[in-house]
Amino acid sequence: MSNTYLTTSELSERIKYDARVIREQLKDSVLFEGVHYIRPFGGRKILFIWERVEEEMLHGITTDSLSIGL
Structure with a gap:
């Protein structure tokens, strides 16, 4: 399966949330590292x-989605 990777700015455009809201409120409370986002090459x-962000928006957080990140 091929994944579509988006920067915070690109995600902001798609879901119509300000990039700062994504970084400060959604990241690590609704969107989790290893499930909804990655830090490639150990960087910042x-x-x-x-695909995973969209699935959460449509279906909410499920135990299946959380287990993907383990």
Whole structure:
């Protein structure tokens, strides 16, 4: 399966939330590292996995989605 990786700015455009809201309120409370986003190469940059973010918006957080990140 191919994933679509988005920067915070690109995700902001898709879901119509301000990038600051994503970084300060959604990240690590609704969107979790290893499930909804990654930090490639151990760096600071965050890339959101669009397919998983979209699934959470449509269906909410499930135990299946949380187990993907384990």
